[in-house]
Amino acid sequence: MSPNIIAYAIVFIASMAFFSWSCYRRFRLVTLGVSENRFNKIGKRIWNMLLYAFGQRRVVSRPFGVNHFVLFWCFLILMLANTEFLFNGLFPDYISLSRLPIGANYVLSFIFDIISLLALLAVCVAITRRLAFPPSYIEARSRDAFIILGMVGTLMIAFFGLQGSEIAQGTQEAARYMPVSSFVSSIFMSNASSQALDWLSTFFWWIHAITLLAFLNYLPYSKHMHIMTSIPNCFFKSLEKVTTQPREEFKKGNAFGVGQVDQFTWKGLFDSYSCTECGRCSDVCPATSTGKLLNPRLVMHDIKTNLLKNGPLITNNKKRKSLPLIGDDHEGSIAEEVIWSCTTCSACMEVCPVFIEHVPRIVDLRRHLVEMKAKFPEELLAFFENMEQRSNPWGIAPGDRAKWASEIDAKPFEAGETEYLFYVGCAGAFDARSRRVSVAIATILNAAGVSWGILGKDELCCGDSLRRLGNEFVFENMAKENVKMFTEKGIKKIITECPHCYSTLKNDYRQYGIELEVIHHAELINNLFKDGKLKLNGVIDLSNVAFHDSCYLGRYNMIYEAPRQVITSATGQAPTEMEHHHDNSFCCGAGGGRMWMEESTGKRINVARTEEALKLNSDTICVCCPYCMTMFEDGLKDKDADDRVQVLDLAEIVAKAIK
Amino acid sequence: MLVITCIKQVPDTTQVKVDPVTGTLIREGVPFIMNPFDAHALEESLRLKDKYRLRVAVISMGPPNTEITLKKALAVGADEAVLLSDRVFGGADTLATSQVLAEAIKKLAQKEEVAMVICGKQTIDGDTAQVGPGIATRLGYSQLTLVDHIENVDLQAKKLKVRRKLEHRHEIVEAPLPAMISVVREINHPRYPTVPMRLMAADATVTLWDNKVMTLDEETIGLKGSATQVRKIFSPERAKGEIIGDGAKDPNEAAQLLINKLLEKNLI
Numbered sequence: 001m002s003p004n005i006i007a008y009a010i011v012f013i014a015s016m017a018f019f020s021w022s023c024y025r026r027f028r029l030v031t032l033g034v035s036e037n038r039f040n041k042i043g044k045r046i047w048n049m050l051l052y053a054f055g056q057r058r059v060v061s062r063p064f065g066v067n068h069f070v071l072f073w074c075f076l077i078l079m080l081a082n083t084e085f086l087f088n089g090l091f092p093d094y095i096s097l098s099r100l101p102i103g104a105n106y107v108l109s110f111i112f113d114i115i116s117l118l119a120l121l122a123v124c125v126a127i128t129r130r131l132a133f134p135p136s137y138i139e140a141r142s143r144d145a146f147i148i149l150g151m152v153g154t155l156m157i158a159f160f161g162l163q164g165s166e167i168a169q170g171t172q173e174a175a176r177y178m179p180v181s182s183f184v185s186s187i188f189m190s191n192a193s194s195q196a197l198d199w200l201s202t203f204f205w206w207i208h209a210i211t212l213l214a215f216l217n218y219l220p221y222s223k224h225m226h227i228m229t230s231i232p233n234c235f236f237k238s239l240e241k242v243t244t245q246p247r248e249e250f251k252k253g254n255a256f257g258v259g260q261v262d263q264f265t266w267k268g269l270f271d272s273y274s275c276t277e278c279g280r281c282s283d284v285c286p287a288t289s290t291g292k293l294l295n296p297r298l299v300m301h302d303i304k305t306n307l308l309k310n311g312p313l314i315t316n317n318k319k320r321k322s323l324p325l326i327g328d329d330h331e332g333s334i335a336e337e338v339i340w341s342c343t344t345c346s347a348c349m350e351v352c353p354v355f356i357e358h359v360p361r362i363v364d365l366r367r368h369l370v371e372m373k374a375k376f377p378e379e380l381l382a383f384f385e386n387m388e389q390r391s392n393p394w395g396i397a398p399g400d401r402a403k404w405a406s407e408i409d410a411k412p413f414e415a416g417e418t419e420y421l422f423y424v425g426c427a428g429a430f431d432a433r434s435r436r437v438s439v440a441i442a443t444i445l446n447a448a449g450v451s452w453g454i455l456g457k458d459e460l461c462c463g464d465s466l467r468r469l470g471n472e473f474v475f476e477n478m479a480k481e482n483v484k485m486f487t488e489k490g491i492k493k494i495i496t497e498c499p500h501c502y503s504t505l506k507n508d509y510r511q512y513g514i515e516l517e518v519i520h521h522a523e524l525i526n527n528l529f530k531d532g533k534l535k536l537n538g539v540i541d542l543s544n545v546a547f548h549d550s551c552y553l554g555r556y557n558m559i560y561e562a563p564r565q566v567i568t569s570a571t572g573q574a575p576t577e578m579e580h581h582h583d584n585s586f587c588c589g590a591g592g593g594r595m596w597m598e599e600s601t602g603k604r605i606n607v608a609r610t611e612e613a614l615k616l617n618s619d620t621i622c623v624c625c626p627y628c629m630t631m632f633e634d635g636l637k638d639k640d641a642d643d644r645v646q647v648l649d650l651a652e653i654v655a656k657a658i659k
Numbered sequence: 660m661l662v663i664t665c666i667k668q669v670p671d672t673t674q675v676k677v678d679p680v681t682g683t684l685i686r687e688g689v690p691f692i693m694n695p696f697d698a699h700a701l702e703e704s705l706r707l708k709d710k711y712r713l714r715v716a717v718i719s720m721g722p723p724n725t726e727i728t729l730k731k732a733l734a735v736g737a738d739e740a741v742l743l744s745d746r747v748f749g750g751a752d753t754l755a756t757s758q759v760l761a762e763a764i765k766k767l768a769q770k771e772e773v774a775m776v777i778c779g780k781q782t783i784d785g786d787t788a789q790v791g792p793g794i795a796t797r798l799g800y801s802q803l804t805l806v807d808h809i810e811n812v813d814l815q816a817k818k819l820k821v822r823r824k825l826e827h828r829h830e831i832v833e834a835p836l837p838a839m840i841s842v843v844r845e846i847n848h849p850r851y852p853t854v855p856m857r858l859m860a861a862d863a864t865v866t867l868w869d870n871k872v873m874t875l876d877e878e879t880i881g882l883k884g885s886a887t888q889v890r891k892i893f894s895p896e897r898a899k900g901e902i903i904g905d906g907a908k909d910p911n912e913a914a915q916l917l918i919n920k921l922l923e924k925n926l927i
């Protein structure tokens with residue numbers, strides 16, 4: 001069947017022109033972002049793209065992801081068929097499957113026929129799922145989703161209609177190799193007159209062409225823009241796990257953080273174009289699920305909307321921005337409360353199928369608020385000042401740092417003599433509960449004959465919360481002081497009590513030119529057991545220990561098994577797992593500086609997590625982090641369960657077991 | 660018009676220890692901070708600046724390293740900083756301190772009319788609360804101490820209305836300008852410096868006025884101009900009290916110890 005070439009040429013050229021113009025308008029805006037190199041190590045990037053975009057590695061980790069996988073691949077294969085279709089309409093004599101060697105035509109026709117059926121089925125599954133078992137996030141039933149599914153469905157039906165009528169007309173050479181189309185033809189078209197068949201094939205041809213071109217033109221304006229952006233986004237994905245934020249250059253005249261959309265890097269903007277609106281991030285976000293204003297998917301969406309609105313104004317050099325990026329009550333795209341609600345738990349980044357980097361974006365916004373506007377929840381003022389003046393969150397006199405060690409034999413770190421620095425951390429040094437954990441760790445180190453020392457009153461805070469809260473300026477000063485001290489004292493190997501110190505010293509300080517061998521006590525204890533340096537004095541009687549994965553140990557640094565193995569060794573039983581565990585763990589609510597802030601909206605995150613732990617009927621919750629310790633103990637008090645359930649640090653369990 | 664804030668740099672007193680032998684303060688290694696009350700005085704000045712478009716000058720008498728504290732004032736928005744530093748200013752008591760500060764204020768007033776001088780209620784090291792009133796007396800300014808709210812400033816009519824926080828009551832007072840007010844902590848929450856302002860302040864110059872500039876009679880300043888002299892500083896002996904156990908380790912144990920002790924003394 002050949003359409004009226006003139007009519008089609010007009011439609012085709014108009015559509016393609018409009019599509020190109022749309023793409024140009026949208027993608028030009030990405031170039032407004034700050035430069036950033038995402039073109040290094042091309043080989044690794046291509047591999048990531050193959051694995052995560054074409055292999056859909058993360059997409060298929062959820063059951064319905066398989067359906068997406070099918071649709072994605074159908075789409076790719078049919079792209080060939082559709083390209084042929086679009087150009088065949090213009091140059092029927094030159095571009096056509098039938099011009100291929102006969103075998104190739106048959107093979108391709110067979111593949112397209114089967115794949116089209118598969119695509120149609122996948123569309124039906126998707127529609128049924130959205131109607132009958134919608135996922136928890138509401139957008140599953142968005143108009144956008146149904147329009148797109150409807151278009152893909154229509155396209156497939158038009159394909160079979162067209163092929164069917166051509167088969168009935170006897171003009172389809174490959175008819176024998178097109179079982180589905182032949183079936184359609186035999187059922188619906190076998191009795192049609194040749195006139196009716198003519199009409200039918202013209203009708204389906206135009207439906208196919210118009211749907212295809214409409215689909216193409218709809219893409220840049222819908223969430224399905226991700227069809228164009230998610231594959232490159234997997235190519236541009238961070239090559240390392242995103243555990244830190246980039247440094248800032250503190251020079252006069254610079255702006256700090258992001259207060260206006262073009263201050264994001266281009267990749268930050270591209271991320272917002274790549275969101276598939278799958279809702280997985282909001283599904284796992286502890287803030288979203290406890291009723292906070294923050295929803296990581298919406299943060300991406302709001303960045304995109306802001307870019308689309310302000311981008312053209314910025315390009316035209318108009319200073320006036322019609323919509324502020326940050327602002328409450330719909331006066332800006334992202335409310336301040338949203339920005340402060342994030343615990344930087346990284347659950348969102350762990351699940352995002354297209355590797356969108358939410359946490360660095362949120363920290364960018366915090367940086368702007370803290371560093372450019374000095375605007376933050378008021379309880380942070382004392383925290384910031386205490387950090388700057390006394391290098392600890394509570395503002396306790398630094399001279400008291402070594403008090404925890406008053407009753408044990410803790411020696412100062414001596415370069416050349418001591419192997420490990422035990423970096424106790426602020427909680428381990430000042431918080432009454434965590435000081436007992438510090439003692440437990442010291443006991444274990446002594447029992448295993450590890451050579452260790454402390455910095456005592458010279459120890460400074462690592463600055464973790466400052467950095468996550470966007471106070472990069474003060475963090476930078478603290479980091480530099482620490483790096484200077486570590487270098488001067490010849491410190492290379494560090495044991496930490498707190499996962500936040502661990503991640504900061506290990507990952508963040510690398511940006512300051514120091515490679516430290518940092519080990520968290522969970523890993524160290526596990527090694528000591530493995531090497532036979534730590535001997536148990538019979539296993540202790542702790543039945544049913546529930547283990548909580550800290551975000552900065554688990555998701556940030558992929559330490560999942562060491563603490564579990566230690567629990568198994570010490571108690572003779574593997575720990576029980578909560579509903580959320582390992583990389584799907586649920587934050588205690590204290591990360592990202594949330595430890596120092598009020599939590600007044602929605603349910604308290606620590607209570608939600610404590611409830612999950614209580615479901616296991618354990619008598620002990622095991623943690624590896626001083627923040628988690630506080631959050632669970634508070635949660636248990638809130639649930640009136642502190643008399644029947646105890647929270648112990650891993651080190652305390654082990655210290656009991658070696659006594 | 661000018662609002663002048665008097666700022667003293669003080670040792671972070673939570674970290675100060677008294678040398679048991681000499682009875683003097685051990686200042687080595689103790690970080691210096693802006694006297695906390697003065698941070699509130701500065702914040703109030705900055706709010707007046709925002710509201711009435713005044714200029715804010717900060718002045719301090721102290722050793723050369725006081726520059727750091729004055730730069731912090733510039734970082735939150737003070738327009739000008741003057742450091743009064745000279746060996747001959749040293750050893751001053753409140754009489755001599757307020758003499759130098761008052762003369763400096765006079766000097767500033769020659770160039771620009773002064774609407775107000777704002778001081779902290781007191782310092783956390785000297786604790787006398789005398790310097791503000793001393794300045795007001797010497798300059799003949801209205802003297803409004805313990806202010807926890809500025810109700811109104813009328814620059815045209817040269818009038819000021821403030822609320823003073825007294826024991827168990829508030830007092831609303833109106834007074835003519837220029838005035839010296841000293842503020843309590845409740846008056847406001849000090850602001851936090853932005854990074855661009857910190858960077859600006861780091862490079863800003865603090866004007867140094869020594870006695871070559873001030874040309875004050877050496878008999879009226881420093882140690883010589885002081886009516887009082889420190890003979891000895893010491894921590895008073897603990898007359899009573901006893902430390903029982905080392906209960907801080909375990910709250911339950913601590914509580915039990917306390918109960919036993921109270922029972923033993925027939926107090927409960």
Ligand SMILES: Cc1cc2nc3c(=O)[nH]c(=O)nc-3n(C[C@H](O)[C@H](O)[C@H](O)COP(=O)(O)OP(=O)(O)OC[C@H]3O[C@@H](n4cnc5c(N)ncnc54)[C@H](O)[C@@H]3O)c2cc1C
Binds near residue numbers: 668751779785787789
């Ligand atoms: C009896 C006595 C003897 C002393 N002898 C000596 C001595 O020999 N050597 C010595 O170094 N010190 C000495 N001092 C300390 C010194 O006099 C005081 O620190 C100083 O006069 C300020 O008094 P204050 O700290 O009590 O301030 P307050 O009167 O409590 O301060 C009130 C406000 O005045 C302003 N203010 C106070 N001091 C300054 C300042 N220096 N610059 C700018 N603004 C200021 C601030 O706004 C402050 O909030 C002595 C103090 C006393 C009471």
Ligand code: SF4
Binds near residue numbers: 284294342343345347
């Ligand atoms: S890091 Fe955690 S709290 Fe923050 S947006 Fe992501 S999932 Fe939510």
Ligand code: SF4
Binds near residue numbers: 276277280296353
């Ligand atoms: S940000 Fe990622 S996880 Fe969240 S909705 Fe978009 S694509 Fe899905």
